[in-house]
Amino acid sequence: MRVAVVGATGLVGSTMLQILAERNFPLTELIPVASERSVGNKVSFNGKEYSVVTADTAIAMKPQLAIFSAGGSVSLELAPKFAEIGCYVVDNSSAWRMHPEKKLIVPEVNGYMLQKHDYIIANPNCSTIQMVMVLKPLHDKYGVKRVVVSTYQSVTGTGQKAVQELLDERAGGKGHGVYPHPIDLNVIPHIDVFQDNGYTKEEMKMVLETCKIMGDDSIKVTATTVRVPVMGGHSESVNVEMKNDFDESEVKELLSNMSGVVVIDNPAEKAYPMPIYAAGKDEVFVGRIRRDYSQPNTLNCWIVADNLRKGAATNAVQIAKYLHAQGWI
Numbered sequence: 001m002r003v004a005v006v007g008a009t010g011l012v013g014s015t016m017l018q019i020l021a022e023r024n025f026p027l028t029e030l031i032p033v034a035s036e037r038s039v040g041n042k043v044s045f046n047g048k049e050y051s052v053v054t055a056d057t058a059i060a061m062k063p064q065l066a067i068f069s070a071g072g073s074v075s076l077e078l079a080p081k082f083a084e085i086g087c088y089v090v091d092n093s094s095a096w097r098m099h100p101e102k103k104l105i106v107p108e109v110n111g112y113m114l115q116k117h118d119y120i121i122a123n124p125n126c127s128t129i130q131m132v133m134v135l136k137p138l139h140d141k142y143g144v145k146r147v148v149v150s151t152y153q154s155v156t157g158t159g160q161k162a163v164q165e166l167l168d169e170r171a172g173g174k175g176h177g178v179y180p181h182p183i184d185l186n187v188i189p190h191i192d193v194f195q196d197n198g199y200t201k202e203e204m205k206m207v208l209e210t211c212k213i214m215g216d217d218s219i220k221v222t223a224t225t226v227r228v229p230v231m232g233g234h235s236e237s238v239n240v241e242m243k244n245d246f247d248e249s250e251v252k253e254l255l256s257n258m259s260g261v262v263v264i265d266n267p268a269e270k271a272y273p274m275p276i277y278a279a280g281k282d283e284v285f286v287g288r289i290r291r292d293y294s295q296p297n298t299l300n301c302w303i304v305a306d307n308l309r310k311g312a313a314t315n316a317v318q319i320a321k322y323l324h325a326q327g328w329i
């Protein structure tokens, strides 16, 4: 199987290569793609070096699968060109997520929706993926009515330049304007661009993508998304109002039984999820699970995951593995 990784030199792309290798993805030929400026550069995969090529060269090599993480405009332009030659595309950008004919997939939540003719498949936003992994078992059992989420998002969510910006500021440098304000020693309540309704695009992604993935437009979501000077992963404080009442120990059991979710919740031992420990792991971690006494049927929790892994590359590779398991690639 020939597999193109578009954006192979980026933060998500290089994590993708790592995960394809870790999970023994059955590829026979890797085709790393990046921008013109990286053509000829080497990336390593499974102990071998591969030369970066252009998208046109990759298409001419007729891959069966292309995993994209090169930004929305690149996906909008190139994904249909790969799909046209019968190549399945799993796209990490926001370009196709809300397209009415494209599926938005978190395998543990709605992987069953995929069909053979789905040649362009969207990977959700990183903050949304980790939240729906926790909401899904709650929704199935109690019915989720409303979600209030505040995020604490890692600089790795903005890509390679943002990580460098934080390191440079920490070393006493001035930064290069990746963010509109300094990020070290600061928190910035602004991710992606502001919309006319006063919310940012990142906040609206969480609202819209949650309903689409859960297959239920009646779920009300309101979000505040915040960038913090952290590298290991995204954290979220999530308040969930449900239709029916719950038992806290049953909630912990439901979440423990959800594939890909790990409950870390032992206040006596000061045990709760944190990005420094989630870094490099594929699971979504949840803790601080407790009743919200201010209104009925409402739960508070704290969700952490490595945004480059389950929030992006791991989820994409899981989708690819599903396509392979069905015999479509």
Ligand SMILES: NC(=O)c1ccc[n+]([C@@H]2O[C@H](COP(=O)([O-])OP(=O)(O)OC[C@H]3O[C@@H](n4cnc5c(N)ncnc54)[C@H](OP(=O)(O)O)[C@@H]3O)[C@@H](O)[C@H]2O)c1
Pocket (backbone or CB within 6 Å): 006, 007, 008, 009, 010, 011, 012, 013, 033, 034, 035, 036, 037, 038, 039, 055, 068, 069, 070, 071, 072, 074, 092, 093, 094, 124, 125, 126, 156, 157, 158, 159, 160, 161, 307, 308, 311, 312
């Ligand atoms: N970071 C996250 O947590 C996260 C999570 C979910 C989704 N995503 C999405 O994944 C994408 C990449 O994010 P990232 O954090 O990996 O960014 P990044 O570190 O800046 O990497 C961007 C990649 O895209 C490549 N690229 C740029 N223009 C291209 C073009 N015209 N043709 C082909 N390749 C091109 C770059 O190649 P060069 O090296 O040649 O410039 C690089 O490999 C974005 O759409 C982002 O929204 C990111």
